[in-house]
Amino acid sequence: MKAVIFDINRLSFEGGAEKYFTEVGKELSKKDYDVFFIGDCRPILKFYILLGSLLLVNPVWKLPRLFAELKKSSALPAGADRYFTHIGLSLLSLVSFSRNRKKIKGILKESDLVLIKNEFIELLFYFLLGVRTNSYVLVFSSIQYQSPQSLRAFLHNLSYSSFIYKYLLKKIGKAVTSNSFDRDLLVKNFGLKKEKIHLIPYGLDKKYFADKSELKTKEGFRVLFVGRMEEQKGLLYLKQIIETINSKKTKDISFCLVGSGPLEKIPTYLASRYSNVEYKGQLSPEQVRRLYLQFDLVLITSKWETFSYVCLEAQACGVPVVSFDIPGPRDIVSLTKGGAIVPVGEIDKFTQKILHYYSLKNKNKDKYLSLKESISKAADSFSLGKTVDRLSRLS
Numbered sequence: 234m235k236a237v238i239f240d241i242n243r244l245s246f247e248g249g250a251e252k253y254f255t256e257v258g259k260e261l262s263k264k265d266y267d268v269f270f271i272g273d274c275r276p277i278l279k280f281y282i283l284l285g286s287l288l289l290v291n292p293v294w295k296l297p298r299l300f301a302e303l304k305k306s307s308a309l310p311a312g313a314d315r316y317f318t319h320i321g322l323s324l325l326s327l328v329s330f331s332r333n334r335k336k337i338k339g340i341l342k343e344s345d346l347v348l349i350k351n352e353f354i355e356l357l358f359y360f361l362l363g364v365r366t367n368s369y370v371l372v373f374s375s376i377q378y379q380s381p382q383s384l385r386a387f388l389h390n391l392s393y394s395s396f397i398y399k400y401l402l403k404k405i406g407k408a409v410t411s412n413s414f415d416r417d418l419l420v421k422n423f424g425l426k427k428e429k430i431h432l433i434p435y436g437l438d439k440k441y442f443a444d445k446s447e448l449k450t451k452e453g454f455r456v457l458f459v460g461r462m463e464e465q466k467g468l469l470y471l472k473q474i475i476e477t478i479n480s481k482k483t484k485d486i487s488f489c490l491v492g493s494g495p496l497e498k499i500p501t502y503l504a505s506r507y508s509n510v511e512y513k514g515q516l517s518p519e520q521v522r523r524l525y526l527q528f529d530l531v532l533i534t535s536k537w538e539t540f541s542y543v544c545l546e547a548q549a550c551g552v553p554v555v556s557f558d559i560p561g562p563r564d565i566v567s568l569t570k571g572g573a574i575v576p577v578g579e580i581d582k583f584t585q586k587i588l589h590y591y592s593l594k595n596k597n598k599d600k601y602l603s604l605k606e607s608i609s610k611a612a613d614s615f616s617l618g619k620t621v622d623r624l625s626r627l628s
Contacts, residue, residue: 436620462494571608
């Protein structure tokens with residue numbers, strides 16, 4: 234059996250899609266699939282970096298560093314070459330009769346399953362290769378950004394609602410989504426047949442889920458935010474929430490903020506202004522998991538998500554979440570019953586939910602510990618093994 238993962242980006246990139254592809258590819262390899270990664274088109278990645286600066290996502294002064302990091306980075310994460318065969322993409326891949334194009338088309342035609350990232354460029358590139366096989370669009374990037382305020386978000390919604398994108402999507406005609414909102418959107422707005430859309434949530438390795446002995450409660454009430462510091466993650470909402478909580482002078486509530494990005498000035502400001510706010514910057518996945526186990530509540534202030542690894546990781550570690558009502562967290566929490574969902578932008582309701590969990594823990598620590606245990610157990614429904622089993626049945 235052969236499976237292909239098709240992504241313009243490199244799998245060593247620390248994005249949610251690339252993390253998913255890497256983990257799924259490893260598991261498929263363990264199921265005796267020959268797994269090919271067709272991707273890492275450096276000219277297009279350089280264009281993305283420049284475009285990010287034009288859209289004010291990346292500061293111009295960071296361009297030399299970003300180009301240097303791209304140059305020295307590998308296509309695959311460390312150790313992943315045991316599971317993947319990498320076939321590089323280049324602009325020559327689109328040139329008729331080129332060796333690279335012939336090789337890629339041959340692999341795609343022989344494959345039992347092809348998973349294609351749903352970005353505009355990926356779908357266009359795949360279309361221009363002219364291959365028709367057992368292919369599925371894997372929806373990682375939100376097709377529709379809710380509450381768009383930046384130029385980047387506006388242009389995203391414009392391009393993803395265009396005739397061209399709809400045409401490219403329908404040419405493949407089959408998709409895998411991780412949340413019910415995107416599934417329904419593909420039927421209603423894009424004309425895909427419901428029976429050709431498969432709802433398969435993300436999954437985590439069984440090692441990630443907290444053992445009962447790891448679940449503990451400590452003194453105080455510790456609140457965690459993990460995410461890239463950018464518009465999508467609702468940093469201005471986060472700032473308002475922390476300011477509102479601190480204005481109430483509630484005792485023993487502390488905040489820890491983790492992540493990096495163009496809006497780092499917001500967590501930096503909060504940490505300098507409030508003694509109960511700590512900004513740790515970027516941490517490794519292992520460090521983040523250890524933090525989940527030490528905290529009482531996780532905040533998800535995103536304006537939009539496709540699924541939200543942070544929500545799933547928190548729940549796997551038994552941590553309740555308070556999130557805005559967006560795809561992903563909405564689906565997870567509805568199953569685990571491990572948190573609260575609040576209308577997007579309603580700061581007062583959001584802070585009330587934080588204080589609810591604060592009060593719950595203060596009244597009965599044992600009951601709060603039982604809540605954490607039940608959340609972790611319910612989150613087991615989102616195991617990586619179950620995700621890969623369902624994907625492999627698409628072959």
